[in-house]
Amino acid sequence: MRIGTSNSTKILDSACVNEYKIPLIVMMENAVLSAFKHMDIENNQRYVIVSGVGNNGGDGLGLARQLTAHGKEVEVFIVGKIEKMSECSKINYNILKAMNIPTNIVDEENLEYLKCSVKKSDIVVDCIFGTGLEREIKGIFYNVIDIINQNKNKTYSIDVPSGINATNGDVLGICIDADKTISFEFYKRGFLKYDVKQYIGEVIVEHIGIPEYILEKYDDREYITNLDLVKNNIKEKNKFSFKSDFGKVALFAGSRGFTGAAYISTQSAVKCGSGLTTLVCEKYVQDILSTKLCEAMTLDIQNKEKVKKLISECDAIGFGCGMGDTEDTYTKLKYVLENSKCPVVIDADGLNCLKNKKDLLEKHPNRIIITPHLGEMARLTGYSISHIRDNKVDVAKEFAQKYKTIVLLKGYETVITDGNYTYINPTGNSSMANGGMGDTLLGIITSFAGQGMTNLMSAVCGAYIHGYIGENLSKDLYTVNASDVIAQIPFVMKEFVK
Numbered sequence: 226m227r228i229g230t231s232n233s234t235k236i237l238d239s240a241c242v243n244e245y246k247i248p249l250i251v252m253m254e255n256a257v258l259s260a261f262k263h264m265d266i267e268n269n270q271r272y273v274i275v276s277g278v279g280n281n282g283g284d285g286l287g288l289a290r291q292l293t294a295h296g297k298e299v300e301v302f303i304v305g306k307i308e309k310m311s312e313c314s315k316i317n318y319n320i321l322k323a324m325n326i327p328t329n330i331v332d333e334e335n336l337e338y339l340k341c342s343v344k345k346s347d348i349v350v351d352c353i354f355g356t357g358l359e360r361e362i363k364g365i366f367y368n369v370i371d372i373i374n375q376n377k378n379k380t381y382s383i384d385v386p387s388g389i390n391a392t393n394g395d396v397l398g399i400c401i402d403a404d405k406t407i408s409f410e411f412y413k414r415g416f417l418k419y420d421v422k423q424y425i426g427e428v429i430v431e432h433i434g435i436p437e438y439i440l441e442k443y444d445d446r447e448y449i450t451n452l453d454l455v456k457n458n459i460k461e462k463n464k465f466s467f468k469s470d471f472g473k474v475a476l477f478a479g480s481r482g483f484t485g486a487a488y489i490s491t492q493s494a495v496k497c498g499s500g501l502t503t504l505v506c507e508k509y510v511q512d513i514l515s516t517k518l519c520e521a522m523t524l525d526i527q528n529k530e531k532v533k534k535l536i537s538e539c540d541a542i543g544f545g546c547g548m549g550d551t552e553d554t555y556t557k558l559k560y561v562l563e564n565s566k567c568p569v570v571i572d573a574d575g576l577n578c579l580k581n582k583k584d585l586l587e588k589h590p591n592r593i594i595i596t597p598h599l600g601e602m603a604r605l606t607g608y609s610i611s612h613i614r615d616n617k618v619d620v621a622k623e624f625a626q627k628y629k630t631i632v633l634l635k636g637y638e639t640v641i642t643d644g645n646y647t648y649i650n651p652t653g654n655s656s657m658a659n660g661g662m663g664d665t666l667l668g669i670i671t672s673f674a675g676q677g678m679t680n681l682m683s684a685v686c687g688a689y690i691h692g693y694i695g696e697n698l699s700k701d702l703y704t705v706n707a708s709d710v711i712a713q714i715p716f717v718m719k720e721f722v723k
């Protein structure tokens with residue numbers, strides 16, 4: 226699914242109209258018909274359409290016609306100056322007048338009447354503002370939105386709940402509290418903002434007849450990951466394959482009190498299908514884990530010669546889980562990066578130790594994947610956590626471009642980007658918010674990178690599968706732990722294999 230802003234909608238609109246000669250009224254009617262499918266006409270009879278005078282309003286006027294044609298009781302309210310009505314809205318307005326479908330122009334005098342109609346309706350369809358909302362909402366527009374929110378039974382918003390800035394999610398004074406939002410072509414970027422989730426209800430993204438190749442040409446390269454993309458990246462195991470075909474990976478993890486992190490990240494890589502997995506750790510961690518890890522090998526990190534040989538031959542390396550935020554961790558990371566050529570996935574203390582030494586990232590462009598949570602990203606960038614949360618896509622992209630890394634910024638709707646292409650992960654839930662989950666994710670991503678997926682796709686597919694497993698398990702489990710996820714990895718990979 227594509228993510229877009231007000232600007233992307235404008236650019237797409239003008240390309241369709243000017244370059245591909247699709248008249249706007251054709252796209253508007255497609256929008257009307259697409260939205261109509263989601264009006265739940267089987268269970269509802271009374272509709273109130275509230276339209277502005279821009280094209281979002283035009284969508285509403287078209288919907289009023291379609292709903293009437295299907296035998297529904299429809300009342301239309303228009304808010305704004307009729308003389309400013311957009312060309313396509315006017316076409317739909319004139320059709321309504323010719324068909325004797327009653328329309329009310331909202332003013333101070335009939336607000337009470339609007340209130341009664343909203344109260345009596347099954348569904349209010351909000352078509353006041355869409356992507357064209359530009360400034361703070363005041364006066365009669367404010368009152369209308371307030372009346373809808375206070376008196377509605379249900380509200381369905383067309384394209385954007387009126388009052389929300391589609392680009393950044395700011396609420397411009399007031400906004401419709403939608404039960405459902407039917408958006409066109411793009412999941413609006415503003416909907417990613419955490420504070421806005423409470424207003425958008427269920428979001429459906431509908432097509433309005435624009436061919437795929439035009440969308441591809443004009444999209445912003447920002448997407449919500451879908452299952453097909455993940456499936457396309459998980460390949461059937463060829464019957465003639467050897468373990469060497471599935472990647473040799475090493476995990477640098479663990480310290481005293483944090484042996485679990487080493488176990489979890491290593492075992493995740495094993496279960497994900499890596500051909501050969503080695504945990505590289507301090508001797509005391511090795512002594513604890515070498516009996517627990519049956520399939521993976523272990524190596525004492527002080528055995529310099531063997532470590533050097535291993536990392537020079539590895540297909541991917543995971544680094545950082547439970548290692549401690551120390552100078553020693555930084556020295557080890559530097560050594561790993563300088564003596565290997567493969568992708569390196571860095572998490573947790575591997576990131577914390579970089580906070581004042583990001584030049585190490587610059588020295589190794591195009592091979593590092595970092596997987597910070599908000600706190601780790603704050604330490605790395607110097608931005609506050611709230612700034613990162615509200616601007617997560619921009620912050621992740623900026624960092625990825627500057628340091629030429631893949632950034633996987635964890636949180637509600639994890640962001641994954643190489644600075645050019647960006648994916649938002651839709652899977653996972655709060656049942657997974659417990660220790661060890663990040664270690665699992667690192668193991669999965671390292672394994673995928675070692676098996677030959679691109680670094681970006683390793684992170685995208687890793688995040689998707691990790692969240693997918695957690696979400697499924699949470700139907701039966703109150704808390705989903707890392708070991709629950711690890712056990713499910715091979716089953717889900719089998720389910721996803723093409």
Ligand SMILES: NC(=O)C1=CN([C@@H]2O[C@H](COP(=O)(O)OP(=O)(O)OC[C@H]3O[C@@H](n4cnc5c(N)ncnc54)[C@H](OP(=O)(O)O)[C@@H]3O)[C@@H](O)[C@H]2O)[C@@H](O)CC1
Pocket residue numbers: 234237238249252253256277278279280281282283284305309311353354355356357358359360361362363366383384385409410433
């Ligand atoms: N390709 C697609 O995706 C297609 C999209 N389509 C639809 O078009 C929608 C975009 O339409 P749009 O560009 O006409 O903007 P829209 O949201 O109706 O708002 C503009 C109006 O609001 C007004 N206004 C703004 N802020 C205000 C404020 N604070 N307070 C008061 N007034 C304010 C502004 O007035 P002005 O600023 O000119 O004074 C103007 O009158 C899009 O969301 C989708 O639903 C389809 O129909 C076709 C294909």
Ligand SMILES: [K+]
Pocket residue numbers: 281351352353354355382383384385386387
């Ligand atoms: K709207």
